[in-house]
Amino acid sequence: MNSEPVIKIRDLKKTFKSNNGGVIEAVAHVNFDVSENDFVCIVGPSGCGKSTLLRMVAGLETITSGRITYRGEDVSKPRKEIGMVFQEYSLLPWRNVIDNVALGPEFLGVPRQERYDKAMDYLRIVGMEAFSHSFPHELSGGMRQRVAIIRALANDPDVLLMDEPFGALDAHTRILLQKELLRIWENHRKTILFVTHSVDEAIYLADRIMVMSARPGRIIDIIDVNMDRPRHRSDPIYGQLAEQILAVLEREASVSFGNANTERMTEMKENLCLN
Amino acid sequence: MGIKGFFVRTGIYLLVPFVFIALWGFIARHFANEVILPDVGQVAKLFMKPTESLISMGSLTTNVAVSLVRVLAGYMLAVCIGVPLGIIMGYYGTVFKLLNGFLAMFRPIPPLAWVPLVLAWFGVASLATLFHIDRGTAYIYLSNLKFSMIFIIFIGAFYPILTSSIHGVMGVRNIFLDSARVLGANHWDIFRKILLPGASPSIVNGMRIGLGVAWMCLVSAEMLPGSLSGVGYLITHAYTLARTDIVIAGMISIGMIGAFLDLFFRIIENRKFVWTRLTR
Numbered sequence: 001m002n003s004e005p006v007i008k009i010r011d012l013k014k015t016f017k018s019n020n021g022g023v024i025e026a027v028a029h030v031n032f033d034v035s036e037n038d039f040v041c042i043v044g045p046s047g048c049g050k051s052t053l054l055r056m057v058a059g060l061e062t063i064t065s066g067r068i069t070y071r072g073e074d075v076s077k078p079r080k081e082i083g084m085v086f087q088e089y090s091l092l093p094w095r096n097v098i099d100n101v102a103l104g105p106e107f108l109g110v111p112r113q114e115r116y117d118k119a120m121d122y123l124r125i126v127g128m129e130a131f132s133h134s135f136p137h138e139l140s141g142g143m144r145q146r147v148a149i150i151r152a153l154a155n156d157p158d159v160l161l162m163d164e165p166f167g168a169l170d171a172h173t174r175i176l177l178q179k180e181l182l183r184i185w186e187n188h189r190k191t192i193l194f195v196t197h198s199v200d201e202a203i204y205l206a207d208r209i210m211v212m213s214a215r216p217g218r219i220i221d222i223i224d225v226n227m228d229r230p231r232h233r234s235d236p237i238y239g240q241l242a243e244q245i246l247a248v249l250e251r252e253a254s255v256s257f258g259n260a261n262t263e264r265m266t267e268m269k270e271n272l273c274l275n
Numbered sequence: 276m277g278i279k280g281f282f283v284r285t286g287i288y289l290l291v292p293f294v295f296i297a298l299w300g301f302i303a304r305h306f307a308n309e310v311i312l313p314d315v316g317q318v319a320k321l322f323m324k325p326t327e328s329l330i331s332m333g334s335l336t337t338n339v340a341v342s343l344v345r346v347l348a349g350y351m352l353a354v355c356i357g358v359p360l361g362i363i364m365g366y367y368g369t370v371f372k373l374l375n376g377f378l379a380m381f382r383p384i385p386p387l388a389w390v391p392l393v394l395a396w397f398g399v400a401s402l403a404t405l406f407h408i409d410r411g412t413a414y415i416y417l418s419n420l421k422f423s424m425i426f427i428i429f430i431g432a433f434y435p436i437l438t439s440s441i442h443g444v445m446g447v448r449n450i451f452l453d454s455a456r457v458l459g460a461n462h463w464d465i466f467r468k469i470l471l472p473g474a475s476p477s478i479v480n481g482m483r484i485g486l487g488v489a490w491m492c493l494v495s496a497e498m499l500p501g502s503l504s505g506v507g508y509l510i511t512h513a514y515t516l517a518r519t520d521i522v523i524a525g526m527i528s529i530g531m532i533g534a535f536l537d538l539f540f541r542i543i544e545n546r547k548f549v550w551t552r553l554t555r
Contacts, residue, residue, distance in 0.1 A: 058457055078456045090454040093550040094472045104458035106468075135550060148454075155458060 004071070005033035006159055006191045007057060012066035014052055025216035026052045030066070032210060032219055034159075034193055039185060041194045041202035043245065044212030045253070050195045053217065054163050057193065058084045070159070080108060083157030085148050087164040091136040097147055098123065098132040104155035115154075122150040126180065142173035149181065153188065162194040166201070178204055182229065199245050203238055204231055211245060213252045221248045313520040321524040329521055332509055339528050341419055342493055342505040348420055349428025349496075350489045357433050357485070358478060361440020362470055371441070378437070386431040387495045390423075397422035399500060419504060424496040431492035432485035439481025443474025476548045483540035490533045 012030040015023050026049040034040050042050050055061040057068055059078040068075045070082060083104075091100045098119050105115035123129045126146040136144055145165055152160060166174045178201065185192055196202055202209045203225060211221040223245060227237055296315055303314040325335045332338065364371045403409065403417035447470055455469045471478075497507025506525045513521035 055453075060453055060456060078459065080459045082457070084454070084457040086450055086454060088448075088450045090450045092451060092469070092472070094475075094548075103455070103468075107455070107459040107461070107464050137550060151454075151458070 005035050006038075006071060007034040007193065008067070008069045008072075009033070009057075010067045010069075012053070012056070012063065012068060014049070014056060014061070014064045027056075027218075028216040029218050032222070034191055037189050037191055039192045039194065039205055039207045040210065041196060041206035041208070042210045042212055043196055043199055043202045043249075044217060045214050045249065046197055048212045048214050049217030050197075050212050051163050053212075054084070054161050054193065054195050057159075058082060058161050060084075080104075080155050081158040082161060083152035083155055083159070084161040084163065085145070085152050085165045087167045089136065089141075089144050089168075090148055091144055091151070093136050096133050096135050097128065097139070100136070100147060101151045101154050103151060108155065119154055122154050125153075125184065126150055140173075141169050142177060145169065145177060146180070149184070153184070153190075157190070159191045159193065162192065164196055165194075167196070174201075179230075181205070186229075199242050199249075200233070202245070203227075203241050204233070209245065211248050211252075220252055221245075310517045310519050313523065317520045318523050318527070321520060322527075329509070330513060330516055330518060332512060333504060335506075335509075335524060335528060338504055338506050338509045338525075339532065342497065342507065342529075343532065344416075345420060345424055345496065345505060346428055346486075346489050346493055349425040349492075350432045350486055352425065352429045353432035353436055353485060353489070354482060357436035357481075358440050361437045361478070361481075362444050362466065362474065364437075365441040365444025365474070366466075366470060382434050384430075386427050386492045389427060389430055390495070390499065393423045393426050394499065397426065399423075421499065421502065423499050424502065427496040427499070428489045428492050432489035435484040435488060436478075436481045439477045439484070440474060443477030443481075444470050446477065447473035476544070476551045479540060479544055479548070483537060483544075486536050486540070487533060490529070490536065493529070 009030055009032050012027060013025070014027040015025050018024045030053060032040075042053065044050050052061060056063055057075060059075050059082070063076070070079065075082070091097075092103070095103070098116060101119035101122055102115045105118060110118070120129060120132065123132055126149070128143065128146060128150075131139065131143065136147070139147070149165065166177050169177065182205065184190075194202075194205060206225050209223045209225060210219050211223065212218065213220045223241065225241065227235060231238065299312070300315045303312045306312060309317065321329070321335060326337075328334050360374075364374060400422050401418045402420040402422075403414050406413075406417065408414050408417060451469050451473060452465060455465055460468065493505070494507035494510065496502075497505040498511055502508045506528055510522050510525040513519075513525065
């Protein structure tokens with residue numbers, strides 16, 4: 001079952017033109033596979049190109065060179081098998097909750113009654129059926145991201161891409177949504193590629209963690225998280241993994257910026273402690 | 276609050292107009308010259324019988340109706356061209372660069388400055404000319420819709436509508452476009468379900484301003500040759516006959532209709548666009 005990877009990334013490279021005419025390399029030499037039902041997290045310092053990487057997998061960004069394939073087919077534009085959840089609030093403010101959830105099926109031409117039944121089913125999954133006619137501005141941040149997640153699920157995608165979806169939430173809500181996401185992942189069997197700058201979040205969620213370097217982003221380490229679920233943050237393995245990942249990031253930071261630059265590391269360590 | 280509160284609240288809106296009318300009455304009686312300034316009662320009398328024919332030009336209501344149809348004809352044209360063009364210019368940078376410089380050159384030209392050129396082009400041609408109708412009821416209606424008038428009104432309404440549509444679309448957040456694309460939206464979906472509703476508060480605001488400007492262009496449009504009806508024409512014609520009371524009645528009609536049209540848009544904005552006030 002796990003023989004053929006769902007997502008394959010080979011020699012991926014992405015460059016941007018900068019404003020002063022130069023070329024910025026955002027992502028370089030990225031190679032990895034994501035297997036069926038895997039939960040893969042990508043961690044890395046801010047601005048390392050991890051969001052760009054995810055946007056390329058989503059088909060929102062062009063590829064400079066290399067390949068991204070979904071079940072053997074090249075990804076060059078968005079496709080319904082690949083869903084995405086963003087960090088920014090992305091619900092359409094002029095549509096109520098159920099109209100937002102039904103948006104994907106609406107684009108795909110699912111008949112009205114069918115798509116609203118479906119949207120309602122997904123609202124029940126996150127316990128938000130009572131809010132079906134509320135507008136996004138009436139919801140809390142956590143609720144908005146719940147709706148954003150089920151909106152992506154309503155198209156029944158195979159792969160779910162998540163770009164720091166809980167980044168804007170407070171610590172408590174964040175932990176709650178992490179649990180909820182794991183429940184959805186276990187019940188609905190999705191393949192998830194999740195970007196975060198929080199080492200803690202990555203260890204809590206992932207089967208496998210890809211550690212990315214500073215720009216140009218490369219995968220500098222791949223760590224398998226062999227912990228039983230549900231995971232506990234008090235588990236000694238948890239702390240060891242965190243140490244290990246932070247050490248990789250620290251070594252990388254000193255290579256790219258020299259020993260003087262420890263600012264990013266401090267920031268990352270703070271993130272770990274806060275969560 | 277109760278009844279007293281109601282009177283206080285309503286009173287505050289009516290206070291200044293009331294003082295204004297009282298002052299007008301006082302000054303009119305002081306000068307006692309109805310060509311310079313007729314008394315309030317004289318003008319009010321015209322509004323009491325709005326369907327009565329005035330200076331053999333038809334009644335106030337028919338003239339207002341004729342003007343309204345003209346404005347709406349020019350305005351509809353401006354909406355039909357301005358909104359789609361604005362959305363396309365706001366979305367496609369190349370189209371914006373291609374057209375914006377060109378369109379900006381015509382923006383500062385007052386609609387009235389177009390009059391000589393427009394007359395040279397269209398003369399007294401009307402929709403009746405276009406459809407080759409020269410008699411019957413249809414002729415009476417269509418001959419009132421002169422191309423030159425529609426053009427002047429169109430020019431006035433077009434720019435506010437275009438500009439606000441462009442800015443409305445440019446203001447739609449990228450995240451909405453990205454999430455729609457990921458959810459499987461095609462170009463038509465993006466236009467209809469993301470750009471149009473996302474830009475609609477700005478578009479409707481532009482349509483409101485555009486209708487105001489169109490209504491203001493009315494008098495100049497109705498001064499064009501070939502016009503024998505409409506509030507604008509009624510005013511200019513009454514002026515030549517020294518009927519200042521009719522001039523003022525015509526002005527008041529223009530003001531009131533304009534205010535009602537504006538109110539109509541404000542109600543739509545308040546009902547439909549609650550979300551813009553509550554979202555960042």
